[in-house]
Amino acid sequence: MRALPASLAGIGAAVLLTATLLTAPATAQPTTVAGLLAHYYDLSAxxxxxxxxxxxxxxxxxAHQKASAAAVEAADDAKASADALRDKATAAQDLDRVANALSSRRDLDGLTALATSTSPDDLVGKLEAATLAAHLTGGPRKGDAALEVAEDAEKKAAAAESQAQDxxxxxxxTAAEVRQRRSALDAQIAEVRTALDNLTPDQRSLLEGIEDYGGDVVIPGGDAGSVLEFAISQMGKPYLWGAVGPSSYDCSGLVQTAYRTVGINMPRVSRQQAQVGKRVDRSDVRAGDxxxxxxxxxxxxxxxDSVRAVHAPSFGENVKIGGIDSIGTIAVIRRIVG
Incomplete structure (x- = not known):
């Protein structure tokens, strides 16, 4: 849960509890400005x-789609190889039948052919037949072992294809289920955001003044400065789930794109990004961390700097500067450059 800004928590209870009640949305929502904002932060988190x-x-x-496509291709190749060897085996079986038919003739023996020929042409023909029979029946076919290997590969490839597709x-x-959950949250957040947008001018100015962390920003040199300079230049662009720029960002998308400007390829999501670089204490933070x-x-x-950070906050908000300690409960601080 993102913590309420300290300055909001410190506003007098009377001001918060007597704030103009908002028109209740379709689902039950908090009816005070503070409650509504807290609910918005909860939904955003x-x-x-x-x-x-x-x-x-x-x-x-x-990754699974890529593996599945590769498995399909491998299965197709294995089947084609097995089919080709089966065709050769069929042809070999046909030759065997010819050989058996030829060898069954008593006059295929060379001496018999010589003794029984009626003319030189008849002798040549019988000797050629005898040679063909000997060649065709000269031992087991070498393709049998290759065919067994190919058919085994075909079975394994087909099984791998089925497993990859499953x-x-x-x-x-799973992705479809998560998208449904996200869609439901979209609707809830949009509802709360509409209520926030319908605040009176006085209420709006109160909330907008809570996190006034603007002002001069000093950009340091080096890669850390380049990362920060890029992020600052994106201020005002809207938050959008899954976006990595250039017109909108989510929080980790802004980080990924900012670091890419200095040639560093960061992981896509914040929980993965939190494993990169060197851990830094809160008291030692510096620009670019x-x-x-x-x-x-x-x-x-x-x-x-030591008190501020730039981020893509949440649905309905723009890239902006906030207080490091007011954005939420800090899990870890990491230094990627410098």
Whole structure:
């Protein structure tokens, strides 16, 4: 859960509890500004978890689809090889039948052919027949062993194809379930966001002033500065689940794209990104470090300085600067460059 900003928590209870009641949405929602905002943060945190789960499942599905396609191709190749050897085996069996028919004739023996021929042409023909019979019946066919190997490979390839397709279908089903959960959260968050957008001007100014972390940003040199400079340049662009720019981002998408500007390929989701780099204490943070939030990790921000970080917050919000400690419960801080 993303924590309420400290400044909001410190506002007098009377102000919060006597705030104008909002028109209740279709489903029961908190009726105070503070309650509604807290509910929005709760839904946003849940949505981030589901979004990260979907991204992981989609990566897994892509890998299974690739493996399935490769298994289908291998099975087709194995079947083609086995079919070709079966054709050769059939041809060999036909030759065997010819050989047996030829060898069954008593006059195929060379001496018999010489003794029984009626003319030179008749002798040549009988000797050729005898040579053909000897060649065709000269031992077991060498293709038998190769055919057995090919047919065994064909069976194994067909089994691998079936297994790969079953796994692909299973992961595709999981992805569909997660997408349904995400869609349901989309609807709930949109409902709460609409209520927040319908606040009076006074209420809106109160909320907008809670996290006023703008002001001058000092960009350091080196790769850390380049990462931060890119992230700052994206401020104002909307949050969108699964987006990696250039017109919108989710939290880990912003991090991935920012670090790509300095040639570093970060993993796609925040829980994977939280395993990269060197762990840093809260007191030692500096520009370009990554702060990860939640348990399990589901949100990430790029450090601006010792108190601020830039991030893609949540549905309905834009990339902005927030307080490191007010964004949520810190899980770990990692240093990727410098």
């Amino acid at each position: 849940e949505a981030e978890l589901v979004n990260e789960e979907l991204l992981v499942v989609q990566e897994e599905l892509a 796994l692909e279908a299973k992961v595709a089903g 990554l702060v990860f939030y939640g348990n399990p990790v589901h949100h990430v921000a790029i450090v601006v």
